[in-house]
Amino acid sequence: MKKITQQKEFGIGLVVIILGVILTVMSPAFFTTGNILDILKANSVLGILAVGMTLVIITGGIDNSVAAMTAAVTVVISKLVVVMGSGTLSLLTVFVIAILVGACFGLINGILIAVTKIPPIVTSLGTMTIISGITLYISNGEYVNSSMLPAKFIAFADYKIGGVSILIFIFLITAIFTWFLLKYLTVGRDILSFGGNPTSAMRVGINTTKVQIFVYTYMGLLAGIAGIVQTAYNKGVDPNGFSGFELTVIAAVVLGGANIMGGSGSILGTLLGTLLLGIMQNGLILAKINTFWQEVFVGLIILIAVSYEVLKRKREEMKLSKVEIEV
Amino acid sequence: MLKLSNLKLSKEWILVVVLAVLFIFMSIFAPGFTDSYNLTNMLFQIPELGILSLGMMAVIITAGIDLSITYLAALIGVIIATCLTSGMPIGLSIIIGVITALAGGLINGFFVAYIGVSPILVTLGTMTFFKGVVTLITKGNSISGFPEVYGAIGNNAILGIPLPLILFGAVALIAWYLLNKTVWGRNVYMTGNNPIATMFSGINTKRVLIYVYLFSALMAAVAAIIMTSRYNSAKVDLGSSYLMQSLAVAVLGGANISGGYGKVIGIVLATAIFQVLSSGLNLIGISSMIINILIGVVLLSVLMINFFSSKWESVGKQKTI
Amino acid sequence: MRKKIVPILGTALLSLGLLAGCGAGKDKEATATNSEDGIKIAVVPKLVGIPYFNASEEGVKKAGKDLGVDVIYTGPTQADAAQQVKVIEDLIAKKVDVIAVAPNDPAALTPVLKKAKAQGIKILDWDTKADESVVDLSVQQIDNEEYGRHMADLLVKAMGKEKGNVAVVTGGLSANNLNTWIDWSMKQIKDKYPNIKIIGEKIGTDEKQQVAYQKTLDLLKANPDLDGILAYSTVAPLGSAQAIQEKKLQDKVSLIGVALPTDSKPFLEDGSLDTATLWNPINLGYLTVAAAKALAEGKTIKDGQDIPNIGKVEVDGKTIILGPPSDFTKENAGDFNF
Numbered sequence: 001m002k003k004i005t006q007q008k009e010f011g012i013g014l015v016v017i018i019l020g021v022i023l024t025v026m027s028p029a030f031f032t033t034g035n036i037l038d039i040l041k042a043n044s045v046l047g048i049l050a051v052g053m054t055l056v057i058i059t060g061g062i063d064n065s066v067a068a069m070t071a072a073v074t075v076v077i078s079k080l081v082v083v084m085g086s087g088t089l090s091l092l093t094v095f096v097i098a099i100l101v102g103a104c105f106g107l108i109n110g111i112l113i114a115v116t117k118i119p120p121i122v123t124s125l126g127t128m129t130i131i132s133g134i135t136l137y138i139s140n141g142e143y144v145n146s147s148m149l150p151a152k153f154i155a156f157a158d159y160k161i162g163g164v165s166i167l168i169f170i171f172l173i174t175a176i177f178t179w180f181l182l183k184y185l186t187v188g189r190d191i192l193s194f195g196g197n198p199t200s201a202m203r204v205g206i207n208t209t210k211v212q213i214f215v216y217t218y219m220g221l222l223a224g225i226a227g228i229v230q231t232a233y234n235k236g237v238d239p240n241g242f243s244g245f246e247l248t249v250i251a252a253v254v255l256g257g258a259n260i261m262g263g264s265g266s267i268l269g270t271l272l273g274t275l276l277l278g279i280m281q282n283g284l285i286l287a288k289i290n291t292f293w294q295e296v297f298v299g300l301i302i303l304i305a306v307s308y309e310v311l312k313r314k315r316e317e318m319k320l321s322k323v324e325i326e327v
Numbered sequence: 328m329l330k331l332s333n334l335k336l337s338k339e340w341i342l343v344v345v346l347a348v349l350f351i352f353m354s355i356f357a358p359g360f361t362d363s364y365n366l367t368n369m370l371f372q373i374p375e376l377g378i379l380s381l382g383m384m385a386v387i388i389t390a391g392i393d394l395s396i397t398y399l400a401a402l403i404g405v406i407i408a409t410c411l412t413s414g415m416p417i418g419l420s421i422i423i424g425v426i427t428a429l430a431g432g433l434i435n436g437f438f439v440a441y442i443g444v445s446p447i448l449v450t451l452g453t454m455t456f457f458k459g460v461v462t463l464i465t466k467g468n469s470i471s472g473f474p475e476v477y478g479a480i481g482n483n484a485i486l487g488i489p490l491p492l493i494l495f496g497a498v499a500l501i502a503w504y505l506l507n508k509t510v511w512g513r514n515v516y517m518t519g520n521n522p523i524a525t526m527f528s529g530i531n532t533k534r535v536l537i538y539v540y541l542f543s544a545l546m547a548a549v550a551a552i553i554m555t556s557r558y559n560s561a562k563v564d565l566g567s568s569y570l571m572q573s574l575a576v577a578v579l580g581g582a583n584i585s586g587g588y589g590k591v592i593g594i595v596l597a598t599a600i601f602q603v604l605s606s607g608l609n610l611i612g613i614s615s616m617i618i619n620i621l622i623g624v625v626l627l628s629v630l631m632i633n634f635f636s637s638k639w640e641s642v643g644k645q646k647t648i
Numbered sequence: 649m650r651k652k653i654v655p656i657l658g659t660a661l662l663s664l665g666l667l668a669g670c671g672a673g674k675d676k677e678a679t680a681t682n683s684e685d686g687i688k689i690a691v692v693p694k695l696v697g698i699p700y701f702n703a704s705e706e707g708v709k710k711a712g713k714d715l716g717v718d719v720i721y722t723g724p725t726q727a728d729a730a731q732q733v734k735v736i737e738d739l740i741a742k743k744v745d746v747i748a749v750a751p752n753d754p755a756a757l758t759p760v761l762k763k764a765k766a767q768g769i770k771i772l773d774w775d776t777k778a779d780e781s782v783v784d785l786s787v788q789q790i791d792n793e794e795y796g797r798h799m800a801d802l803l804v805k806a807m808g809k810e811k812g813n814v815a816v817v818t819g820g821l822s823a824n825n826l827n828t829w830i831d832w833s834m835k836q837i838k839d840k841y842p843n844i845k846i847i848g849e850k851i852g853t854d855e856k857q858q859v860a861y862q863k864t865l866d867l868l869k870a871n872p873d874l875d876g877i878l879a880y881s882t883v884a885p886l887g888s889a890q891a892i893q894e895k896k897l898q899d900k901v902s903l904i905g906v907a908l909p910t911d912s913k914p915f916l917e918d919g920s921l922d923t924a925t926l927w928n929p930i931n932l933g934y935l936t937v938a939a940a941k942a943l944a945e946g947k948t949i950k951d952g953q954d955i956p957n958i959g960k961v962e963v964d965g966k967t968i969i970l971g972p973p974s975d976f977t978k979e980n981a982g983d984f985n986f
Contacts, residue, residue, distance in 0.1 A: 029869040038869075042862045062447075112627070116634045119584040121392070125575060126630070129623030136725065137616040141697030143857075145886070147914040234858050235890065238883070240698060241856045243726075247394070251451055260445040285866035291821065291849040292463045299456025306448045307438060314443065358742070364767070365741035372734055467821030467852070471755030482759050558729055558756035563822050565756065568728040609738035615696060615725050 008257055008264075011308055012272045015301075019279055027286040035282070037164060043278035044171035045070070045230045046245075047271065050252040051178045052222035054270045055215045057253050058182075058195040060262025061113065061120035063219050065128035066226075067245035069105045072135045073098050073227025078144040078237040086150030099224035105131060106220015110213035120216075128246070139239040146235040157232035167229050174225060179267040187214060195262040252277050255305050276305070338581035338633055342596040345629065349600060353607030360610055367489065369602050371482075371557075374495035375550050377598035379569050380576040381502050382546025384594050385539050387577050388506075389519045390586025391439065391446030393543050397570040398457040399431045401563055403551035405461050408470035408561035417477050425548050431457065432544025436537035461563040469562035473555070481557030491553045498549055503591040505542070515539060519586030575626050576601055581633075600625070686718050688744040689940045691933070692735055693723040694752050694775070698855075699908055700882045700929055701750075703986040704775075707933025714957070717941050720744065727820075727855075729756035736760050740767055746940040748787070750775035754824065758782055770943050774936040776825045785943050786967040787936045789927035792825070795973055796832020799904055799925060802975065803876050804841055806902035806922035811843035812875030815867055817860060817888050819881020821852040826880040829906075833878060847871055853884050860887025868895055879905035885924060889915035909976040909984040916978040924976040930986050931958050932970055939968055 024031040049066050056063045077098050084090040105127070112123045146154060159166040182188035194201040194211045202208050231237055256273030258265030280301060284294045353360045379396055386393040406427045410420035431453070438449040483490050506512035514535045517525040526532045550569075555561045580597035582589030604625065608618045691708045693701035705721045712719030720739070724731035729752045737760060739747055747769055751757045758779040761771050765782060774787040804810055814837070818826050830850055837844050851867065853860040860879070864887060868874060877892075879885035885905020889912065892901050898919040905912070907924035915921035935958050942949055949955070951963040962969040976984065 027870060029872070032869075035869055038862075038865055042858075042865070116631055118627075118630045118634060122578045122584050122630060123627070125571065125578070126623045126627035129571070129575075129626070130620050133616050133620030133623060136697045137614065137620070140702055141699065142702060143699050143886075143911055145911050145914055230858070234861070236857065236886070238857050241858060247451060247454075250447070254445075254448050260447055281862065282866050285851065285863055286870045288848055288870060291851055292466060293459070295455050295459025296463060297459070299452050299454070299459050302452035302455060303438065303449070306444045306452065307442045310442055310444045360741075362741060365738075368737045368741055372737065375730070462821055465822070467823075468827060469753045469755055469822070469824070471758075478759060482763075554730060557759060558733060558753070559758050560729070560753050560755035562729065562753050562756070564728055565753065566728065566730045568724070568726045568731050605734070606738055606741075609722070609735065610742055612720065612722070615722065615735070619725060 009266060009269045009272055011312055012255060012257055012269060012276065012305065015305055015308075016272055016276050016279065019276070019283065023279065023283040023287055027283070027288075030283060030286050035286075037168065039275070039278045039282050040168045040171070041165050041233065042282070043274050044167045045226045045233065046248060046252055046277065047171045047274040048174050048222050048226040048229060049245075049249045050256075050270045050274050051175050051267060052219040053249050053253045054256070054258055054265045054267060055178065055182070055191055056120070056219050057250075057258045057260060058191055058262060058265040059212060059215050060195050060198070061212070061215065062124065062250065062260070063109060063216065064121065064124040064246050065105070065109060065131055066219065066223055066249050067242040068128045068132035068135065069102055069220055069223035070226045070230060070245070071239055071242040072105065072131050073102050073224050074231050074237045074241075075135050075139045075239050076101050077227060077231050078139075078148075081150055081153055082148065086152045088152060091150070091152050091156065095228055098228050099221055102224020102227060103217050103221040106217040106223065107213065109220065110216030113216060114209040114212035132243070135239055139237075141239050143239075144237040149231075149235065153232070154235060157235055167232055170225065170229055174222060175267055175271055178222075182267060187211070191215060192263075195264070197263070248277065251302060255302065255309075257309055276301075339590060339593050339596065341629065341632055341636070342580070342593060342600065345625075346596055346600050346603065349603045349607070353603055353610075357607040357610040360607055365606065365610070367484070367487070369606050370492045371489045372606070373598050373602050374489075374491035375553055375557075375566065376569055376572055376576060376601065377495050377595065378498055378546050378550045378553070379566075379573040380580065380594050380598060381499065381591065382543035382550075383573045384577040384580065384582045384589045384591075385502070385506070385515065385542050385546075386446065387582040387584055388515055388586060388589040389446075389536060389539050390522070390584075391536075391539070392450065392574070392584075393435065393540070394447065394450040394570065395431070395435060395454040395457055396450075396543060396547050396573065397567050398454050398461065398563075399428065399544060400547040400551040400554065400569075401561070401565055401567070402431065402457045402461050403427050403548050404555040404561035404565060405464055405470060405563070407551065408473065408555055409464065411473045411477060412470055417474065421552060424551065425545070428544040428548035428551075429541060431547070432541040433537070435544070436540035439540060440533040440536035458563060465561075465563060467563060469560045469565075471560035473559060477556055478559055479556070481553050481555075491557065494549060494553065498546070499591050499595055502542075506591065511535065511538060516587060519583075519588075521587075572601065575622065579626055579629055686716060687746070687941060687944045688718045688720070688742075689746045689748065689937055689944070690720040690722065690739045690742070690744040691774070691936055691940075692732065692739070692747065692749040693721070694732070694750050695727045696721075696723045696725060698882075699911060703908065703929035704933030704936075706986075707930035707935075708937050709933075710930070710957075711934040711937035711941075715938060715941050717937065717944075719937055724752075727752050727823075729753035733757065733760045736764065740764050740769060743767075744769060745944045746770045746772060748772035748774050748936050748940050749778060751778045751824075754778045770940070772936065772940050772943060775932065780966070783966065785939055787932070787939050787970070788967055789929075789932050789970045790973055791969060792828045793832050795925075796829040797836040798973060799829065799878055799906075800833040800836035800841070802923050802925060803878055803902060803904045804844070806904060807876045809875075810841045813845050813847050813871060813873055814876045814878065815847045815871065815874060816850040817864060817867070817877060817879045817884045818850045818852055819855045819884050821850070823881065826906075829880055830878075847874065853881075853887065855881060855883050857883050857887040857890070860884040861890045862887075864888040864891035865895070868892070868897065868901065874901055876902040876904070879903060879907075882907050882911070882926070885921055886911055886915065889921040893918060893920035907976075908986055909981040910986060912976065913981040916976065916981045919978070922977075924981070925973050926976070927970055927973050928984075928986065934958060935961065935968065935970055 080094045113120045190206045190211050252273040253270050256269030403424045407420050407424040410423050438444050439446050514530050518532050518535050576597045580593035708721050761782040771783045772785045773783045879888045885907040902922050912924040
C-alpha cells in the first residue's frame with residue numbers, strides 16, 4: 001500500500017478516482033461502459049498530443065504549435081482524400097503523407113530550437129502563428145463534411161474492435177509505444193538525462209542537438225497521427241477547430257505531474273491528466289452543473305491539482321534532506 | 328564613421344532599424360499611411376497592447392509568464408462596467424476595478440511565490456478561472472452604456488496627443504523608473520537571473536514575485552480602463568486576442584523568456600513595430616490571415632538576427648583573444 | 649566594426665524581403681477593384697475564415713462586380729471586438745465611402761462608428777445590429793423575433809407533440825445575435841407551448857464542431873428523456889447532429905439548427921438533423937452592397953422594392969430585411985450552393 005502512495009502518479013490518480021466517485025454518485029450515466037468509451041474516444045486527440053508533449057516538456061521545452069500543426073494536417077488530409085480516390089491503398093498513402101507532413105513541421109521546430117537556441121516557447125509561438133495563418137489562408141476556413149470524405153475513410157472512422165473504436169486503439173498504441181521508447185530505448189534515456197541536466201548530458205557524450213530535434217520531430221509526427229484521428233472523429237475538417245487547444249494539451253501534461261522545468265514526467269501521469277480533463281468536461285454536463293459555473297470549476301481544479309503536486313514534491317524533498325541530516 | 332563604431336548592436340538598436348525600415352516601406356507603399364488621420368489612429372491603437380505587454384514583460388523578466396493577463400483585464404473591465412452602469416461615480420468604479428486587479432494579481436503571486444507552482448500553470452488555471460467568473464457575471468452578454476465623461480479617457484486627445492497614449496507614456500515611465508531605479512527593480516532582474524542566489528543573498532524573492540504579479544495586474548487594470556472607455560463596453564472576450572500578441576511583443580522587444588532581461592524601451596519599440604506592420608498591411612489591403620503569418624515571420628526573424636549577431640560578436644571576441 | 653554593420657544590413661534586407669511578398673498580394677487585390685474614382689464600400693464581417701462569412705463574401709464580391717463599385721471585404725481573424733475596431737479605424741484611414749459592419753459587440757463599435765461618421769463616411773450594419781443611433785441604414789437577414797419564434801415552431805413540428813424536454817446548444821455564450829434568438833425561442837415556448845420543459849442552461853460550444861459533438865453526447869446521456877435540441881450558430885448543429893447520428897437517436901430526438909445547407913446535408917439526409925434554417929448568406933452580402941451603394945448615391949430603398957438578383961425586400965424604417973428564412977430539409981438541401 002505504501003508503495004502505491006509513493007508513486008508519483010498517486011496524487012493525480014487519487015484526484016481522478018475521487019472525481020469519478022463523486023460523478024458516479026451524482027449521475028447514473030457516468031460509470032457506464034458507453035460513457036467511459038465516449039470519454040476515451042473524445043480525448044484521443046488530446047491524449048496523443050499530450051503524450052508527445054510529455055517528451056517535449058521532459059526536455060524542458062514546450063511546443064505551442066501542436067494545435068496549429070494538427071489543424072494543418074487535417075486540412076492536408078481533406079485536400080488529399082479528394083484527389084487520391086477511395087481505395088484502401090490510397091487511404092493508407094494519405095495517412096502516411098499526413099504523418100510525414102506533421103513530422104516535417106516538427107522537424108522545422110526541432111532544427112530552429114536546437115540550432116539557434118531560441119527558447120522553445122518563443123520559437124513555437126512563431127511557428128504556430130505562421131502554420132495556422134497559412135492553414136487558414138489556404139483553406140479559407142471552409143469545412144469539409146462527411147459527404148465529401150470517401151466511404152473508405154468513414155468506414156475507418158467507424159471501425160470497432162470488440163466494441164471499442166479504432167481511434168481509442170490508436171491513442172493507446174501511441175501511448176504504449178512512447179512509454180516503451182522513454183523507458184527502454186537509448187533515445188528515451190537520453191531525453192530524460194537531457195531534461196535533468198542539459199550540461200552534464202552533453203558532457204557524458206549525449207548529442208543534445210539530436211535529442212532536441214528528435215523530440216520535436218516526434219511531437220510533429222504525433223500531431224500528424226492526431227490529425228488523422230481528429231478527421232476521423234469529426235468525420236469532417238474544421239480548420240478553425242483547434243485554436244487555443246495547445247493550452248489544453250499542456251494542461252493535461254502538467255496535471256499528470258510532469259515538471260515544466262524539465263527532467264521529469266511520465267506517460268502514465270499524462271494519461272491520467274488527460275483523463276482528468278476529459279472527465280471534468282464530461283462530468284460537468286452529466287452532473288448538470290450550470291453552464292456558467294463550468295469554467296470557474298475547471299480553473300479551480302487546475303489550480304488545486306498543480307498546487308497539490310508541488311506541495312507534495314516539496315514535502316518529499318524536505319523528508320530527503322532530513323534523512324541526510326540524520327545520517 | 329565614429330558614430331557607427333559607437334553604435335552598439337544591442338537588441339534595441341535592431342528594433343529601431345526594423346521599425347525605421349518598416350515605416351519607410353509603409354510610407355511608400357501603403358496608401359494614406361502618412362496621413363495625419365492614420366498616424367493619430369495608430370497612436371490611439373498602440374497603448375492597449377503596449378500596456379499589457381509591459382505587464383507581460385515584468386513577469387517574463389522573472390522567468391515567468393502571465394497567461395491570465397487578458398482575461399484579468401476582461402474581469403476588471405466587467406467589474407468597472409458593472410459599477411458604472413449601476414450608477415457609481417467614475418472614480419469609485421475605477422478604484423473598485425483596481426482592487427479587483429490587486430486581488431487577481433495576489434492570487435497569481437500567491438500561487439507562484441508561496442506555493443511555488445510554475446507561473447505558466449498558475450496563470451493557465453487563473454486564466455480559465457477569471458474567464459469563468461466573467462462569464463458567470465455577464466452570462467456572456469456585454470455591459471455597456473457608460474457616462475460620456477468616462478468615454479473621454481479612451482477617445483479624447485490633449486493638444487493632439489491621444490489620452491491613452493499619454494497614459495501609456497506615463498505608465499511606461501513609471502515602469503522604467505520602478506525597474507531601473509528602485510531596489511525592487513534590481514531584485515526583479517536578479518530573481519530572474521538566478522532566483523536561488525538572490526534568495527541566499529538575503530532578498531525576499533517571494534515578496535519580489537508577489538509585487539511583479541501585482542504590477543502586471545495593475546497593467547491589466549490600466550489597459551482595461553482604456554479598453555472599456557474606448558469601446559464603451561465590456562465583455563468576456565474583449566481583447567482576448569491580445570494574449571498571444573502581448574507575449575510576442577514582449578519577446579520581440581527583447582525580453583528574455585528564461586528571465587533576467589527585458590527593457591521598457593524594447594516593449595515600446597516592439598509595440599510600434601506591430602502597429603506599423605498591421606496598420607500598413609491593412610491599408611495596402613492584405614488579408615488579415617497573411618498579416619498574422621507575417622507577424623510570426625517577423626518575430627522569428629528578429630530572434631534569429633539576435634541569435635546570429637550575438638554569435639558573430641562572440642566569434643569576433645574570440646578572434647581578438 | 650564591419651561585423652557590426654552586417655547584421656544591421658541583414659535586418660534591413662530581411663525586412664524588405666519580407667515585404668516583397670506583400671507586393672504580390674497587392675496585385676491580387678487590385679484586380680478585385682473596378683474603377684478608380686468609383687464608390688468605395690467596405691464590408692466588415694465578425695471574422696474572416698469561416699464558411700458563413702465566406703459565403704457572404706462571395707455575395708459582396710459579386711455585387712461589387714455587378715453594380716460597378718469598389719468593394720473591400722476585410723475583418724479580424726478572431727471574433728474580438730477590439731480587433732474589429734482596429735480594422736474599422738484602418739478603413740477610415742483608407743477613406744472609404746461606406747462602411748458596412750457586422751458587429752461582434754454592438755456597443756463596442758459605437759465610438760469608432762461615430763468617428764467614421766465625423767469623417768463623412770456612411771455607416772451600415774449588416775447581419776447583427778449596431779447601435780441604432782449611429783447607423784444610417786441597417787441590412788438584416790431576418791427579423792430576430794420572427795426567427796427565434798420560428799425555430800421553436802420548427803422544433804415542435806419535428807417533435808410532433810407540444811410537450812417534452814428540450815435542451816439548448818449554442819455556438820458561444822457571448823454571441824449577441826445567438827442570445828437574442830435563444831431568448832425569443834424561449835419566449836415562444838413559454839407563450840405557446842407551456843408543456844415543453846427547457847433542461848438546464850444553454851450549453852456553449854466554443855464555435856467548434858467537436859466540442860458540440862462531445863457535449864451533445866454527454867447531454868443525451870445525462871437526459872435519457874430528451875425529446876428535442878435547438879442548436880444555434882452554424883457550427884453547433886453539425887456537432888449535435890453527429891452525436892444523434894452516432895447514438896442512432898434520429899427518431900427519438902429532434903434537432904433544429906441554424907446551419908448552411910451544404911454543411912448539414914449529410915445529417916439532413918439521415919434525419920439526425922430535422923431542419924436547418926438560415927437565410928441565404930450570399931444574398932445577404934449582395935444586398936448589403938446594393939444598399940450601401942444606394943446609400944452612397946443618396947437613394948432610398950422602398951418597402952417591397954425588387955432588388956435585382958435578390959427579389960423583394962421588406963423595409964421597416966432604417967432597416968432593410970432580406971426576407972423570411974429558408975428552411976432546409978433533406979428534400980431541398982441539395983439545391984443550394986452555400
